[in-house]
Amino acid sequence: MPVNPPAEYYLAEEKFRNAKNKEDKIIAMEEMIRQMPKHHGSEKALADLKSKLAKLKKESAASSKKGKGGSKFNVHKEGEAQACLIGFTNSGKSWLLNKLTGSKASVSGHPYTTTKPEVGMMDYKGVKIQIVEIPGTFEREHMAIARTAELIVFVVGEAGEELKLEGILKGNFIATRRIEVNPWKESPDQIKENIWKSLDMMIVYTKKKAHNDYKTPATSPMAMPVGGTIRDFTQRIHKDFERNFRFARVSTTDKKGRQLMKQVGLDYKLKNGDIVELHTT
Numbered sequence: 001m002p003v004n005p006p007a008e009y010y011l012a013e014e015k016f017r018n019a020k021n022k023e024d025k026i027i028a029m030e031e032m033i034r035q036m037p038k039h040h041g042s043e044k045a046l047a048d049l050k051s052k053l054a055k056l057k058k059e060s061a062a063s064s065k066k067g068k069g070g071s072k073f074n075v076h077k078e079g080e081a082q083a084c085l086i087g088f089t090n091s092g093k094s095w096l097l098n099k100l101t102g103s104k105a106s107v108s109g110h111p112y113t114t115t116k117p118e119v120g121m122m123d124y125k126g127v128k129i130q131i132v133e134i135p136g137t138f139e140r141e142h143m144a145i146a147r148t149a150e151l152i153v154f155v156v157g158e159a160g161e162e163l164k165l166e167g168i169l170k171g172n173f174i175a176t177r178r179i180e181v182n183p184w185k186e187s188p189d190q191i192k193e194n195i196w197k198s199l200d201m202m203i204v205y206t207k208k209k210a211h212n213d214y215k216t217p218a219t220s221p222m223a224m225p226v227g228g229t230i231r232d233f234t235q236r237i238h239k240d241f242e243r244n245f246r247f248a249r250v251s252t253t254d255k256k257g258r259q260l261m262k263q264v265g266l267d268y269k270l271k272n273g274d275i276v277e278l279h280t281t
């Protein structure tokens with residue numbers, strides 16, 4: 001099946017070619033992904049674009065960390081993904097950040113308490129997700145963090161605020177995926193679950209093989225993008241694993257939820273909750 005992208009796609013591609021810096025390249029590539037038709041025939045092209053985008057974002061975050069180009073406010077990305085809390089002053093961002101991560105950001109009824117990005121680490125079933133509060137002043141260099149984040153969480157205390165926040169993102173050319181939460185109506189646990197679900201990731205478990213090793217736990221969680229294969233899994237652990245790979249034993253569930261063991265190859269598509277034991281030469 002041909003991909004047949006619309007004209008808008010080619011315009012975005014031209015913007016990409018003409019982009020003079022990584023930020024503009026990221027913006028153009030996000031546009032290309034949005035314009036690419038989503039059907040079976042475009043799956044591979046889309047996946048290629050997404051992995052290029054991820055690489056660009058990583059490079060952009062790394063160069064700003066070194067002070068080359070990017071903003072000095074850029075937060076060093078840590079964990080498996082980064083989510084930014086964006087909302088008006090007193091919407092409860094710091095309060096929520098503290099609940100999700102155990103941080104100690106100042107919470108107060110005074111406006112504009114937070115003046116620089118506050119960072120915390122959220123634990124979701126053993127997977128670390130970095131949470132960043134963007135100050136309610138929406139300064140450009142703070143907003144740049146949200147551009148390379150995996151998710152934006154609108155913290156909305158009052159109805160209608162989300163439309164104004166959309167406008168602010170648009171004004172900053174930010175197209176990062178976003179969700180909306182109300183910290184006074186949803187519990188921190190519900191919000192945590194919602195953030196995880198929106199990241200499009202799954203957790204698979206690596207199984208240790210040495211039976212006389214009592215120090216490392218029997219399995220340890222690893223976060224991966226949904227749709228990942230055993231090949232992706234081996235590459236995450238160590239690049240030599242793919243070369244020396246013989247087979248993997250996967251403990252998984254069938255459609256009816258019954259537990260079963262499978263012996264599989266590199267192209268096997270993993271499912272959330274799978275437990276993987278790699279066998280190498």
Ligand SMILES: Nc1nc2c(ncn2[C@@H]2O[C@H](COP(=O)(O)OP(=O)(O)OP(=O)(O)O)[C@@H](O)[C@H]2O)c(=O)[nH]1
Pocket residue numbers: 087088089090091092093094095096106107108109110111112113114115135136157184
């Ligand atoms: N609207 C509302 N506010 C509440 C509620 N419960 C607590 N608050 C107060 O809302 C305020 C939220 O404060 P923060 O979490 O510091 O807000 P922020 O979004 O970080 O705002 P900045 O000061 O700009 O950093 C605090 O004073 C809370 O005590 C509630 O149910 N509804």
Ligand SMILES: [Mg+2]
Pocket residue numbers: 093094095106113114133
């Ligand atoms: Mg705050």
